[in-house]
Amino acid sequence: MTVERSRITVHGVVQGVGFRPFVSRLADDLGVGGHCGNDDVSVFIEVEGPAASLSEFTRRLRADAPPMAVIVDVAVESAPLRGDDSFRIIDSRHVAGARTLVSPDVATCADCLRELADPHDRRFRHPFVNCTNCGPRFTVITDLPYDRPNTTMAEFPLCERCLAEYRDPGDRRFHAQPVCCPDCGPHLFADVDGERLVGDDTVLLAVQRALQDGRIVAVKGLGGFHLVCDATDSSAVATLRKRKHRPDKPFAVMAADLSVARELCRISEFEAAVLQHPARPIVLLRKHHSTSVSPGIAPGIDDLGVMLPYTPLHHLLFAHTPGGRVTPPRTLVMTSGNLSGEPLCFDNDDARTRLGSVADVFLMHDRRIAVPCEDSVLSVHGDAVLPIRRSRGYAPLPVVLPARSPEVLAVGAEIKNTFCLTRQDYAFCSAHLGDMGSLESLRAFETSVQQLTHLHGISPEAVIADAHPGYSTRHWAQRYSERTGTPLHTVQHHHAHIASLIAEQGLLGTTVLGVAFDGTGYGCDGTVWGGELLLVGPDVLTTRRLGHLQPFSIPGGDAAVRNPARVALALLHEAGIGNFDGLPCTQAIPAAERAAVESQLVSGRGCVRTTSVGRLFDGVSSLLGVRHRITYEGQAAIELEALARTATRPAPLTMDVEGDQIRLHSLLSGLIAGVREGTSPADLALGFHHALAEATATLVGLAVATTGTTTIGLTGGVFQNRLFLGLLRAHWKSGGYRVLTHHRVPPNDGGLSLGQAVIGAAATMRGP
Template sequence: MSTTARDRREFTVTGVVQGVGFRPFVHRLAVELGLSGFVGNAEQAVIGEVEGNGEAVTAFLRRLHTDAPPLARIAQVRARTIAAQAGPGGGFTIVASVGGAGSRRTLVGPDVATCAACLAELFDPADRRYRHPFITCTDCGPRFTIIRDLPYDRPATTMAAFPMCPACRTEYETVNDRRYHAQPIACADCGPTLWFEHDGLRVTGTDAAVAEAQRALMAGRIVAVKGIGGYHLACRADDEDAVRRLRERKLRDEKPFAVLAADLATARRLAVVDDDEARALSGPARPIVLLRRRADAPVTAGVAPGNPWLGVMLPGNPVQHLLLAQVPGMSLAPPDALVYTSANLSEEPLCFDDEDAITRLPHLADAVLTHDRPIHVPCDDSVVRVVDGQELPLRRARGHAPLPVPLGRSLPPVLAVGGELKNTCCVLDGEYAFCSAHIGDMGSLATLRAFDRAAGQLTTLRRVTPVILAADAHPGYQTRAWAERHAAGTAPHLVQHHHAHVVSLLAEHGRIGEPVIGVAFDGTGFGTDATVWGGEFLLVGADPTRFTRIGHLLPVDLPGGDAAVRNPCRTALGYLAAAGVDWDSDLAPVAACAPAELAAVRLLLATSAVRSSSMGRLFDAVASLLGVRQRIGYEAQAAIELEHLAGLGAGEPPQPLAPFGLTDDGRLDHRPVIRCLVERVRAGADAAVLADAFHQAVADAVVAVATRAAATSGVSSIGLTGGVFQNVRLTQLCRDRLGAAGLAVLTHRLVPPNDGGLALGQAVVAGLVAARTPDFQEGGR
């Protein structure tokens, strides 16, 4: 058919295409191109028909991809030719939802930052939403956190209690308006309200409430602020006393706080920000971005004690924008940088429920800036690093959850419960995996309840009844116990920790079923031999439900198990003992221990040490040996500081260490490296140069094992996964050297390499196993 002839196509668009202004976009596009037809919502899709000049129809189908609204995520556009109708038709219309349940199982979008158009209106005195703290449109604002049920319509959201005024209703029903079917639409006449509470007094009115909050912050107070996904605690970033009190109240000794900067210029005064990091900061997810802290950053040292990086975020919702902007008629200048951290005690889940806030916030904050729009689903801030222009997720939450991971195949419904640290859960639904937002560490009853709620929300939102539950194989994990309690008489499918890491990486790259050599480096994972793994090389073939351990770091004794994790000096003593190095007091880990502790460690090594092949623990040991960190206040603190030190030494002339030994059965022997480091330390070598040399030695060892395994197996894809690969220096070294050796390298881009990505891998493994059962039919439920 000639492209100038009349053409009619039936089309189906899948992905995140409902609640994001997609139907009015289709309408505008069709009208622009002179096409007739219709568009409407169906289950999990937008469907329609379009007719007109062949060239215009071709352009229409192409632009469904290229010109889609900002919040749309197009998975697929399918089209087929159907019989053209006589004549030009009756124009183009938006029709009611079809298929009975309508958008009952559509893909729900995440919460995203205030768009440029809404931000302009927010600060335009002539606009009717001037300084309205809940301004939103189809291109921005809350989605995931306000949804109670599907289909995604206002009565099924927490906005149901706010009937639209006539002006908002007109916008909502006008197809060419930016707020057409924007479910959170509101204005000062019909929407939620903001107020400030302090010492039992309530200040109402947006400007008055914001001004009081600013006064409290400038006076050194700690203010709780209710946002889109939960409450935060804020104080001035340059106020040493306020930051100290915040740490005392949160019971958070050293772990860094994030900083909310008023704008990009302020962020650049706090840290070094390159163009890619600026894009990440300013993107619709508004994550916390880990940046290289400036030595003269105008923040008190207590914000991130001894930490070379600073977590920075930009305002992502109207309340944050207003809080950091001048209130009209007020002489008080607002703060331009605030500590901005979740309103909870350390290791507890995010505070988001207003009733819960009444109990928890008085112990944490001096005052509260809050509002009356309920939060149904809590959602914390996402955290990323930028590696070679791409975001590496460290915590996947606001702006990303619950966007699905496309699997490329249909699998049975599975609920995977994740790991014990940085927990998330995951639900499989057909061709998609839906990962929850970050839940936290499963160390308290409150977090277990938060997990229970998150799992229930995911399954309810997807209308999924899992046929199987998946869990980590560790017998002591709370998540495994939860899965066993909820498995309805069927034992959960247990997935080895590092196997799950590797499969999660395959899943996010759409490579399920493609062989890979997975390099899984982390702190702790229960091995198939009941020892602690963490420095693993796994071959995962065409059947992703199986793996072969083709290499690993030589196990070492950890004196005291978890006590060694908290005290890198103890871990270092274990590595020194394994390497046959005497514990002389000239070595930092020895000097860090009192005689009684040294005696206790000797006894533990002789009687009851835990065997571990963990690469994370080796990084801790080297950090201790180089005098970087002997005791930690939060997870991976020693390794983080070692990475920074390595960066300082990267520009110096290289001083290679003795390489790791490599046995015929794939074991990496760390003892030559440890002995060489001891010799260099005793010779007075620069610690930064040694730190970088260690990173290079690890990268060389990865290449040595991977190239040998690739030659033996014929597998040329290498996957880097596990929490150790949050280390950008190590990741870059491994990737570059593996690439130079002719191997393809996969790294994480959608889910974290740490345990926040475990649930995805668990779900896929269990789903593939379940798919083999006789009663599963492709695409069935």
């Protein structure tokens, strides 16, 4: 038998997640000797034994890692024999200037849930039960290294029993920094009708009664407040919409468990696995035709955003409270605790102030939230996830870059904003911050930048912004550059989208034909782009525009974005179709407004030229009578996709490709003829999706023939449309194409900062 010794270094999220006890148990199980310990960036291991046992040890190191561990890299090298026949955990080492990776927050594990439900356990019904395998992480960290004094749990000294668990390498709470119990942990309290209630069960019973009575409750969670009501109570849902100033945008629903979620939606096994992932994201699922929840939760669409409970408090809200006669809810609306356009509330006093006109009852606790974090949102396409919003459960896990990078700060876009920091060979995208249209949002953005740069010990060598001169993030970056002397670089919007996709796929250095379809992006020619075919790479700094949607005029700029009927008139004008009478889009516009829009289109005054596919979806939605005015971003396109999914067959529509452009005339002529002939709007909507997919594939095919590049990237907010994405991908199932889609960061502007960062880092490395 050959005895060998290996030196193994594991990088990733491997601290505070029970990795060293796991390594020790694995070594004992395989009968090998050696030691392991932590430094600031890794777990280091030396292991000695039979060659076959060392091979199995290395395999299981990855395959059986603790639930909260995220392994980025495992390096293995030979080491001299030392004769170890037992295994031990040794003291940690300090590496000057190093910063470890931070774990995201993770849903309550099965072991903690058993304790929560066990009347004989000392953590029975404790709303803050957690262990090494679950619970708060990112949202409670104030500094690194990740030790209890550097978390908001520092305010809760450990009792003797919890301290014993914390110090025991054989206990699953060994070095679990948020560990606590009812004797030493945080507690709940509630504000109900001017009265302060304390005592966990007293508070929970009062909240359940309030929900049963149709009241709105502000609930403090892991990363901020939710506004909550009974999802089956249409009156409560309508009240919440009115108070939150959110007339149509869908609400998310939390179901008590997977069986309740299945009553609401059709759920595949893969979707069930995504719902139950430790990140516990909101997952967009296809609604059943008839469900118990209020139709006012997601009006006009066939999807429902569903998530499962992910904190002990959530589970207790759905459980019977001892001493009470209230029937627990089975489904709850769980929407962000803010007013539309404002940042998330995460501080108790701020929530009372800003949500006082919305919530009837406040359910709070005394554990501070260090870093606010919204819920993540995913959809599923086939057997892959498509991120819509990357936040809780995923942030701040990094995207791994192929080489060491300069430290840069990329500030993102204007809506669905995130920012991105690079350090060494990592890119760290922030949690979702939302739209930057208010002073409060910009303050939240600046606070988040300060927190994350401090947490990762980053002093940016450059700040990167979108090329749009009007973005508030661009203005912020300019002020930051002037104040700090940090060089400012700007990046074209769609170039950043494609670079983001390339980076998340680990393909920097690859040449990609990028299809970037979205609503708005400042173009290199000063117009608004949004229907682009760009060649990027192999140098990520280089890009060339190979094609686009036919430009058309947008009358009134942002006013047209809010009024798809105006976009419909603009499309008809561009295509030279003069007879607008009798169409749904013209009937939806008052005569005076229509006359003003038509005058603008003829004169060109107050109009912006655009190639936006997002606006094309809006205009078609109005042409078919689906949506003429919107109350939230993307509404017209979302409802058009939902309508198309009800079609019996696609109407035979076409879009011509001439030179480097997808032309509009044949599509619009066909749509108008279909409307006037009484063709089903659903069939016309599906026909539009097919026609645009065919034309896009044709345009890409011409570029493939010219460039020889067969790697195609699909990015931009339009590719949240799963129907369109599926139709387009179907064109390249065969033929040797490699089709890239987003799986780690969103295709919308929430993923833009990653692309900005890798382009900015490359520019910084190249120098002036």
